[in-house]
Amino acid sequence: MAAITTALLLSACGDKAPADSAAAPAATAGKGELNLYTTREPGLVQPLLDAFTAETGIKVNTVMLRDGLTERLAAEGERSPADVLMTADTGRLLDVVEAGHTQAIDSAVLTAAIPAHLRSADGQWFALSLRDRVVYADKDLDLSGFTYEDLADEKWKGRVCIRSGQHPYNTSLFAAMIAHNGAQATESWLSAVKGNLARKAAGGDRDVARDILAGICDIGIANAYYVGRMKNAEEGSEQRAWGDAIQVVRPVFAADNGGTHVNISGAAVARHAPNRDNAVKLLEYLVGEQAQSLYARANYEYPVRAGVELDPVVASFGAMNIDPLPLAEVVANRKLASELVDKVGFDN
Structure with missing residues (x-):
């Protein structure tokens, strides 16, 4: 073994x-x-x-x-x-x-x-x-009780980083948002999140941690498993520095007793x-x-x-309350989620 x-x-x-x-x-x-x-x-x-x-x-x-x-x-x-x-x-x-x-x-x-x-x-x-879709945040921020809906709050204007909205990791999250809150509310949410971006929606998940370290943004959405790789990377390496600069917060959907999107x-x-x-x-x-x-x-x-x-790093994120929404219901909304990303110009 x-x-x-x-x-x-x-x-x-x-x-x-x-x-x-x-x-x-x-x-x-x-x-x-x-x-x-x-x-x-x-x-x-x-x-x-x-x-x-x-x-x-x-x-x-x-x-x-x-x-x-x-x-x-x-x-x-x-x-x-x-x-x-x-x-x-x-x-x-x-x-x-x-x-x-x-x-x-x-x-x-x-x-x-x-x-x-x-x-x-x-x-x-x-x-x-x-693979849970979580918040990477500056290690000094207090983000207890964070929801995915909170990403649209104006207090985060110019402080959010994320990869392309058309990436499957994000269209899956947005599709779940549609399932929980409806298409109209999700379109408004996407527009508000776009307005809070510190930079164009691009790059990869680990780039969110990199840009938090660089002071470009304070929070972002990414997959949790990358943090295990970064925080377990060789001491003194670039990726270790990215991992050490952030904390992980597992958001939940505010509506319908939602949990963390996976x-x-x-x-x-x-x-x-x-x-x-x-x-x-x-x-x-x-x-x-x-x-x-x-x-x-x-x-x-x-x-x-x-x-x-x-893994000890993953365990340090705390207990995960997995969103009970059936995955088939999420997948059914993927096409609409992709259309909304284009409609609000999320990646522009």
Whole structure:
């Protein structure tokens, strides 16, 4: 276990994916193998797959894809060799489900480990880990009881940083805001948040921490797991300085007893999976205690399985009250959220 964890810690340091794999594995079934199509970063997923192979003896043939997962599956049709489909975003996962590229799985292991609102009721898809969308704030600010709606407060004028509103992390958040508060209120909120920006909505999540350190802004929205990477970076490094400059506050939606917004990494079994039984074994392994610990301790993501020990940095953020809004309801509002981003000129 220690060796596996060390390998994952080392691998997770890399953020860049290689070029998409052009060749797919053969579509024939193999007793001791399965074929994975994934949009996740290799450094985050491969050590988990290696651990699965070490425990089960099942080889995982991996095809890494940046984009075009749905289109590839459509082109391959019934000849597709894909067994498991894995993505790093709820929307992309449900896209392949809605396109008819998945099949229902009835697994007591998955049902017991994953809360109902983090999996489909018909067994078509399952969350494997969570990424909470939080506030990065200057370490000296007092932000107790913060809500996502508070980002529109005029007191933050010229003090907010955020990446592009069209990035999937943000359209997911905005879609959840629509589900909670309605489209008209969300449009007004987006306009007000834009008016509070200290700079153009651009860059990445870690750039929010960088710009707080530089005094460009005081608060911003970003994913929590990046803070684990920054605060655990080498002493004296640039990223460590960014992490040390901020605190993390988990906002909640003010309406409807809302909680903290989460996106997911998740997976489904492909519709024409030639190695279906092995595919189910992989999903069940990934929600087990060992794999969930690797997600939590090395990737700094939030486990879907209860009772898994968190990385100390992530644990320091305090308890997370996950928004109970069904993820399918969030995804249903993605297109409207994207349209509102353009309508208010959020990225201009």
